[in-house]
Amino acid sequence: MNKVLLEFAQWLADKPWSTGLHESYYLYNWIETSHVLVLMLCLGMLAVIDLRMLGWILKDVPASKIAARLHWPMIGGFTYMFISGILLYSAIPIRTTQSLWFRIKLILLLAAGINAWLFNRHLARSHASWDLAPIPPNRTRVAAALSLLLWAGVVVCGRFIAYDWFDCGGEPNPPWIDLAAGCEVG
């Protein structure tokens, strides 16, 4: 699996636009800057929804109303971050494919997605019984706290990708780190 991923990354790295993107000072930096700026929209809206679900803010506004009104701006932000994330990946594909932090980030993103899907299902089924409650039920609050924790993990790992800790071929890593990062010899 790691070999296939590395071959794909090498194929991508050979593309002129991948090199061009990596070497373009303004284009690469603006994509990265916009990736961070849109975090304010995507995670900002998510934080407002989750803080309402935790019963910390907007207690006198129905929880489902906050979720419904902020859902699409959040999804819009996420879509932009996803596309700009793919562009950032394609600019430095080999190192990123073998980055431990990138792999953990993807796992956390997947977990956050599953949590959001389960949460939305729970919200659709049960909100009528607690929509106006200043403090939502425990299950809702746990899902909101988990959502905030998972996204905090995504931000941390995203930031750590820029550092060379545990890079393949750098300082010797414990074998399990090399395995998790997908380090391939050669």
Place this chain on the structure above:
Amino acid sequence: MSLLSLFEGLEASPIGVFVKDRGATFACIEAVHLMALALLGGAVLATDLRLMNVLLRDVPSSTVNENAHKVFKIALWVLLITGFFMLSGVATKCYHSFYYWVKMIALATGIVFVFAIKQPLLKRDHSQINPWTLKVIGLASISVWFLVAASGRWIGFSG
């Protein structure tokens, strides 16, 4: 004492040395700074897009503002504290960075704008305020915080 020597002194201080010498410390502070930025962004966008009548149109703008401002203040404190620690590790670089000063001027403008203009105005009954005034306040607020975030990110690319 010149401003440069103040920055050099900060970088040479035990805090500066601690942040600088341990890469993981700087990276962890940076990550918390980013999370607080996202929180601040949520508070700013929810309030200002409501003032501009774009988002949460069926929720009173005073309710959105009151709640979001609490979040804003927490996020701003975290940003200021983590920002100080980040600065202490790379103070000399920041002193010579054009974008650092753009960010500081935008940040000072943003803080004065929020606490001296926006919040005092929004304490009044919103229905008594000209809707265009609310829209302009919202747009100005989004613009200044966008500038703070964008110039902040660009510090990392300079020098």
